[in-house]
Structure formats: structure tokens, C-alpha cells
Amino acid sequence: MPADTRARPVAANPILGTTLTFEANLAAAGACGRLVAGRDWSGTALGPLAGWPQSLRTATLLLLRSPVPMVMLWGEDGIMLYNDAYSVFAGGRHPALLGSRVREGWPEVADFNDRVMRVGLSGGTLSYRDQELTLYRYGRPEQVWMNLDYSPVLDESGRPAGVLCVLAETTGRVAAERELRGGEARLSAIFAGATVGLSEVGLDGRFLRVNEELCRILGRTADDLLSFTIADVTHPADVRPSRDALVRSIRTGGTASLDKRYRRPDGSIVWANSRVTRLNLASGEPGNLLVATVDLTERLAVEERLRASEARFRLMADAVPQIVWITDAEGRVAFFNRQWTAYTGAPHEPATAAGIADAHVHPDDVAPTMAAFEAARRSGGTFLVEHRIRSAGGDYRWFLVRAEPYRDPAGGAVLHWFGASVDIHDRKLAETALRALNADLEREVGERTRERGMIWRHSLDLLSVIDLATATFDAVNPAWSAALGWATGEIEGRSYAGFVHPDDAGASDAAFAQVRRGDPVLRFENRYRARDGAWHWLSWVAVPEGGKLYAVTRDVTEEKAARAALEAAQEALRQSQKMEAMGQLTGGVAHDFNNLLTPIVGSLDLLQRRGVGGEREQRLIAGAVQSADRAKTLVQRLLAFARRQPLQARAVDVARLVTGMGDLVASTTGPQIRVVVEVPEGLPPAMGDLNQLEMALLNLSVNARDAMPEGGTLRISAGVEAVEAGHRATLRPGPYIRLSVADTGTGMDEATLARAVEPFFSTKGIGKGTGLGLSMVHGLASQLGGALTMRSRPGLGTHVELWLPLSDAAPDQPETGVEAPDAPPARRTALLVDDEDLVRMSTADMLEDLGYTVIEAGSGEEAMRLVARGEPFDLLVTDHLMPGITGTDLARALRTARPGVPVLLVSGYAESEGVAADLPRLVKPFRKADLAASLAQLAAG
Numbered sequence: 039m040p041a042d043t044r045a046r047p048v049a050a051n052p053i054l055g056t057t058l059t060f061e062a063n064l065a066a067a068g069a070c071g072r073l074v075a076g077r078d079w080s081g082t083a084l085g086p087l088a089g090w091p092q093s094l095r096t097a098t099l100l101l102l103r104s105p106v107p108m109v110m111l112w113g114e115d116g117i118m119l120y121n122d123a124y125s126v127f128a129g130g131r132h133p134a135l136l137g138s139r140v141r142e143g144w145p146e147v148a149d150f151n152d153r154v155m156r157v158g159l160s161g162g163t164l165s166y167r168d169q170e171l172t173l174y175r176y177g178r179p180e181q182v183w184m185n186l187d188y189s190p191v192l193d194e195s196g197r198p199a200g201v202l203c204v205l206a207e208t209t210g211r212v213a214a215e216r217e218l219r220g221g222e223a224r225l226s227a228i229f230a231g232a233t234v235g236l237s238e239v240g241l242d243g244r245f246l247r248v249n250e251e252l253c254r255i256l257g258r259t260a261d262d263l264l265s266f267t268i269a270d271v272t273h274p275a276d277v278r279p280s281r282d283a284l285v286r287s288i289r290t291g292g293t294a295s296l297d298k299r300y301r302r303p304d305g306s307i308v309w310a311n312s313r314v315t316r317l318n319l320a321s322g323e324p325g326n327l328l329v330a331t332v333d334l335t336e337r338l339a340v341e342e343r344l345r346a347s348e349a350r351f352r353l354m355a356d357a358v359p360q361i362v363w364i365t366d367a368e369g370r371v372a373f374f375n376r377q378w379t380a381y382t383g384a385p386h387e388p389a390t391a392a393g394i395a396d397a398h399v400h401p402d403d404v405a406p407t408m409a410a411f412e413a414a415r416r417s418g419g420t421f422l423v424e425h426r427i428r429s430a431g432g433d434y435r436w437f438l439v440r441a442e443p444y445r446d447p448a449g450g451a452v453l454h455w456f457g458a459s460v461d462i463h464d465r466k467l468a469e470t471a472l473r474a475l476n477a478d479l480e481r482e483v484g485e486r487t488r489e490r491g492m493i494w495r496h497s498l499d500l501l502s503v504i505d506l507a508t509a510t511f512d513a514v515n516p517a518w519s520a521a522l523g524w525a526t527g528e529i530e531g532r533s534y535a536g537f538v539h540p541d542d543a544g545a546s547d548a549a550f551a552q553v554r555r556g557d558p559v560l561r562f563e564n565r566y567r568a569r570d571g572a573w574h575w576l577s578w579v580a581v582p583e584g585g586k587l588y589a590v591t592r593d594v595t596e597e598k599a600a601r602a603a604l605e606a607a608q609e610a611l612r613q614s615q616k617m618e619a620m621g622q623l624t625g626g627v628a629h630d631f632n633n634l635l636t637p638i639v640g641s642l643d644l645l646q647r648r649g650v651g652g653e654r655e656q657r658l659i660a661g662a663v664q665s666a667d668r669a670k671t672l673v674q675r676l677l678a679f680a681r682r683q684p685l686q687a688r689a690v691d692v693a694r695l696v697t698g699m700g701d702l703v704a705s706t707t708g709p710q711i712r713v714v715v716e717v718p719e720g721l722p723p724a725m726g727d728l729n730q731l732e733m734a735l736l737n738l739s740v741n742a743r744d745a746m747p748e749g750g751t752l753r754i755s756a757g758v759e760a761v762e763a764g765h766r767a768t769l770r771p772g773p774y775i776r777l778s779v780a781d782t783g784t785g786m787d788e789a790t791l792a793r794a795v796e797p798f799f800s801t802k803g804i805g806k807g808t809g810l811g812l813s814m815v816h817g818l819a820s821q822l823g824g825a826l827t828m829r830s831r832p833g834l835g836t837h838v839e840l841w842l843p844l845s846d847a848a849p850d851q852p853e854t855g856v857e858a859p860d861a862p863p864a865r866r867t868a869l870l871v872d873d874e875d876l877v878r879m880s881t882a883d884m885l886e887d888l889g890y891t892v893i894e895a896g897s898g899e900e901a902m903r904l905v906a907r908g909e910p911f912d913l914l915v916t917d918h919l920m921p922g923i924t925g926t927d928l929a930r931a932l933r934t935a936r937p938g939v940p941v942l943l944v945s946g947y948a949e950s951e952g953v954a955a956d957l958p959r960l961v962k963p964f965r966k967a968d969l970a971a972s973l974a975q976l977a978a979g
Contacts, residue, residue, distance in 0.1 A: 129175030158201030235331030383430025523569030710749030745783030898923025918945035
């Protein structure tokens, strides 16, 4: 049945308030409504407008007047009808999209729309939130996110005839949210990977988020920190300043910064800089706090090294006998060394280059000086000028001023000028004299011949004239003969190159070429061969004039030797300081080992004496005793190197010592080594410790033996030798006993010889030596007021000399020793004082075994209280080095309070300052027999 194409009126339009035709309502419904009204729909499945059913008309007018994007898909083909808001969404597809089949209008999402049509025409609804589709709205693929709500549109019969879609594009919001999430992820990555410690802290000071660097700085895990507040990990002294910084940042919204200390779990302290910044919420309200923490450990270490470096620089600069200075790029003085004040009498005060020039430079030289400095600043090259500076006494002296620019490594801009002002007044006088001499030679030969001859003949400087064309000497004064031994006739007529050291030939030729170009040479140094074959260092000042080179030359050989000697002395001082530091460390360790070994040795000795256990146990105890003895020997060597071993310095018969040791060494070296002993008659005694000297001589002999695996000669000798200033032993002048051990073995190179006396340094291989033999001998010599010298060459052998001071006393005769009593004495009481509990316990056991009743005290103060209250005892055995009152102080006080009570001082150190010479001493570690022997000697008086 054909559709009714007549225009049908409609009821009063509730929107317009008038009764309009359908076409008029369409035309009034926006741009898309007008397009619908003006289009011929007869070629589509919808048919002419006049034939549209009321349900279609009503739905069309409804969507056209909606302010939100809406599209209706009518019929099985899904003919698209949409409003103006949807046309904006359709982009370049509009207006062709209007009236098209949805599958053809949006082919890229045909499958999606097929499902929409199936569900909608079956009466169902669909709803999508942030649905992502790829659309070609402008001819190119574009990701679009939308909220889509689909519902069926019913016809007059109540069946679904179309699908209505309400659309809201969310692309901007989704993109913003994704960007926000990406930003959060990037922020988290930055937070986690930051090279400074970062933390988010609540307004109550509690950690909310921390990164790995902060965990590293504070030495804690993230879980630990998230359970703490900032105050919990802050040094107590810095809690208040830290809290003030947090409050200040919260109140002002600004940044607060402070250097503070944090506490680590292990108790250590770390310095760090913390910057607190308040984070604001989107609403503008105060949020949490961001704390950036920078570990200052390295910076503080760098600052400390910088201070040390500056101190070394100042020390070095002050040691220079010339004026050393530093300015900034503009010439403002930043530094003068001590020589500036010493010469000018003016203190170092901030000043400009112009101010310094006006105040101290000769008025005639101010303008040239400032012109040269400005030229150097413009070019960035070397600043070089000669001018006169007024001294503290008011006279002027000539100085050669040279400065080099220091540039910014990054940009190359000049930051500072480092310069030196060298006193050349004497050289200027020499130049003046030289020019005067040259003028005399050319202009006043007749009149000034005698005067010139006097200067020429009697000058101590080496004066010469060299032809610039042939490079030969035209004339030399007699000073050349005095310095180098050549007759003047042997020098004149010969090329200067014939006298120059081969290593200095290139530099000498370059200096000669400089004079040929017309430039003077100042303080050029090279070596000339003397007639006896020796090489002399010469310092030249040479100027060109009339094709000739006129030179004033000085022999500076002795000056350079003196400088070399000074450098060697400085190197020796550094080595001495190094060895002193190693000795202090070694001595402290050895002293602690002595305290550890004393109870070990004493306890093992008691177990061995009492026969504890069976054969197996006694064998184990014997092995432990041997190990303890070896440890004791090692400690004695350490103390010897550190010069802290207990010594009994007395007169020693060196001749008898060497003779006796010679027999012992000969019996242990084997037939391949010939032992020679050389001792003169009437050799005076030396001051030393007999036992330690025997050990030192044995160590040197064993080293000599090991250095001759194929055999050779080992020579042990002694003699008296006078030491003078500059002697290799570096001792105070006077007579000394020289005890030497020489071998014909493998020898040592210079590098090995330089380290030979270092502790634990050995060339014998692993397990073949402790590396303490020579260290012990060196320490012994130093402790006795002597020295150790060594000379060696590879393949020729080694010669070691031990220098000992002479003794005015007669040497002691060999003693048979004091035997410990077999039976314990009558029951006596001993007061035992030691701050080490284990040492005191071990010593108390020994004393009780020796028949003593022991009263123990853990400090000198406790012992003094026992004395003060009248505690009876017959003997005082006390440790020497204790906190507070030392053993020596205690002995001195006891002698005053109870003069008749004997005292035995126990020590593992050689500290003897303040110790009475007659105070008996026992060396740690010791056994019961050693203690008994000391007590027997004490009783024998």
C-alpha cells in the first residue's frame, strides 16, 4: 500500500508552543534538522518524509533537539539520523554520514555496530563506559573513547524498529587520566631512582614513602623507615632544629634546609643536608612534605681533603723564597705567600692589581705593569713583566713577574691567575754591567780598556762573548778556567756545543736560536764538561748585540746539589713519619696481645706443671705452650719494631757477644758458608740490652745465611767509628760501636732495600719468614739511641750495620741466675693490682701456687683505698699501664706510706718515663717460673 505523502499537521508543539508541520519542526531543530528536512528520502529504506511513521517522527524530533550527542539507527539497515552535537563528534564524516547505513557509515567498527543492531532490534539495551574504538573521522585512524548507551525505539505496534544511542566522548578525560597515571608512574620511577634520598612525610613527621637512596643513607630498610618519624632517626641534638624546619615549611609553604645528623641502627652517625618542601593539594590546601636528603659524607671528606690540600699548598708556597700570589680573573688578590710580607712589610689584605701596583710598584713601572696585565687578560696568555717593588726598608729591587691563567675546565673562561714575582735585581745589575761592558767594547775601547780588563779578569761570574754566526767562543774571562779547568785558549775558538752535555744539546740549541732572533735568555741552565771529565751545571743570562752573544754565567752545581739534598731530606722525613705511624699502631696491637697472652701462657704453664689430664691432654697442652711461645716471640718483635719493648739497657761487652754468637752462627750455617768474626782488642762496651742484641745479631745472621743459598762468606764484625755530620747513620756526631753483618749473597735492588725495614715485608716467600726481623732490629737500634744502616747491590751482597752508643760503665759479668725456690716461702700476703680480669686471675693462681695469700684489686685507686685503711700485705705486684693511677704512681705512693714493702712492676711496654731505675720489672707474658725468679731476686734485695 503506497505511503501517504501528504503533509500531516501535528499537534501543538510543546517546545515551540505552536502547531507546526513535521517538516517545519525539522527545520527548526538545528542544522541537522534542516538537512533532514531538505533531503529526498525516497531512495532510502525510510521513504519520503511524509510517509514516516509517527514513532520515527517523534524519535527524530526528540534526538534533534537534544543537547547531547545522539544518533538513531532505524530499521534493519540501521539508517543513521543524528543531531548537531553528534555531527561535531562525526567530524569529517558529516554530512555524508547522515542517512547512511551504519555499517557503511562506520565500516571500521562494522562488527561492533552489527552487535548493537542485533541486541537493540531484539529489544535489549547496551551500555559501555570508556569504550575504546578506532575511527576514521578525518581520513586517518584515531583512538576514541566514549560512553555509549543503546536502547530500542518502538514502532506503533510496540515492536523495536530502531536503536537510539546516547553518546558522550570521553577521549579527553581518558587521555588525561592515562597521562596522570603515566605521570604518577614516572614520578614513582624518578622517586625510586633518584640519586638523592627522597621521602614523603606526613604533617606529623611520619615517613609515608621512601626511596632506596634514603634507605642507603640511613642504613635502614624501607619497612623500618615507614614505621618511624623523622625524629626517630635524627640525632638527639638535631631533633629540635629538624622539627623547626618542618614547622617552618608547613606554615610558610616554602622550602626549609638544614645540615643535620642522622643515627644509623649500628650507632654510627651520618651527616646529610635535608630540604623540606610542602606539597599542596589540588584544592590548594597544605598536603604532605617532600624531604630531599643529600649524603654529605663525601662532601665533608672532600672539604677536609681540600683544607689539607690548601694547608699543604700554603706550606709549600711559604717555603718558596720568592713572592707567590693568586688573583681572580679581574686581578683582585686572593693570596700572597709569607715572602710578600717578609719583603714589603705589608700584611696580606684584599686589594686589586691596580691598588697593589700603586702602593708597592715603582711609579715609573706602574703603567707598563698594568698595560701588560690588561693585554694578558684580553689575550688569555701569559702575563710577563719586569718591575721594581719597594721593600720594607724603602729601597726598590727588580722582580720578574710571570703568571699563567687557570681556566674553567667546562667553559674555558679564565678564573684565576697563578703567579710568582722572582727577585732578579742581581741579574739586572749583571745585565747592566754586561751592557756597559759591551758599550765599552764598542765605544770606549781606548779609554776604558783597563777598567774593562779589571772586571773581565776579576769577576767571579763566567763572562763570555760568542759569535752568533759561528756559535764559537770569541772570548772568555779567567773565571772559566777557575770553574772548569780549561785554559782560555782551549775554549776560545771552539763551538759551545763541544762542551754541552748530550742530554742538554737540544735545549741549548733552542736557547741559542732564541738569542739569534734577538730575544735575551734569562736563567737558562745546562751542563758543561770540565777538563777533568766532570759535568758542571751553569746558569746563563745572555743578550744579543751586534752579532755577538754576551753572557754572564754562574756555576750552580753546588746549589743544585744542595736542593737535591733538601729534597732527599724531605723524602726521608716523610718515610720516617710513615714508619713512626706504623710503629705506633704496631706497638698498640702488640701491647694488647701481651695482655691476651699473659693469662694464656700462665694458665698453660699451670696445667703443664700440675700434669692435668692424660698423655694425650699433656701433648695438646705442650703444643699450645709452643704456639704461645711463638706468639710471645712475634709480639716481642712487634714491640721491638714499635720501639716499645721492655729493655734492660746496660753496658754490654760487644766483643764477647760477637765471639760467642759467631760460634753459634757457624754451627748452623753449614759447610758452604764461611763465617768470619772480626773484633779488635780493647773494644769498649756499648749501651744496650744483651738479650735483645743477641736476638738482633741472630736475625741478621739468619737473613745473611738465607741470602746465600749457593754458599759464600758471612762476616760478623764490630768496631768503634766516629760519626760526623752528614754520616749515613744520621746520628749526632760522636763515637759509636758499629756492629755489622755482611754477606756475599744475592743482594737487593733499590726498591727492595727501601722497604726492607717495613714490618711484615719479606722476600723469602710465604711461610719462610714473618717479615719482622729487620723491623725488630731497626726498632731496637732506635730505642737504644742508635741507628740501622744498610747497603746492598744485586749479585754483590748486603752489608747491615747496627750503630750503638758507647757506655761509660763496665759490662756486667755473666750471671748464674737466681733459681726459684723449690719450697714455697713462709705464708706471705701479696697485693695484686691489674685492670685486666683474666691477667689478674692468672697471676693470682701463680702467686697462690708460690705460697702467697693474694689480695686482688682491679685498679690503682682500689689498691690505694686498701692501703689507706691499713690492709696488711708483704708484697705489691702491680701492672704498669692502667687507667687513672698507674703502677708507677702506686709504687711511689706505697714507698711513701710503707717504705719496707717490696714492689714488682709488671708491664708489656717499654714506657719507662717516670719509672724509678731501681724498680724491679717483669715482662708480659710470663710463666710461673719467671714470676718466681723475679720474686726471688726481689727477696735477695
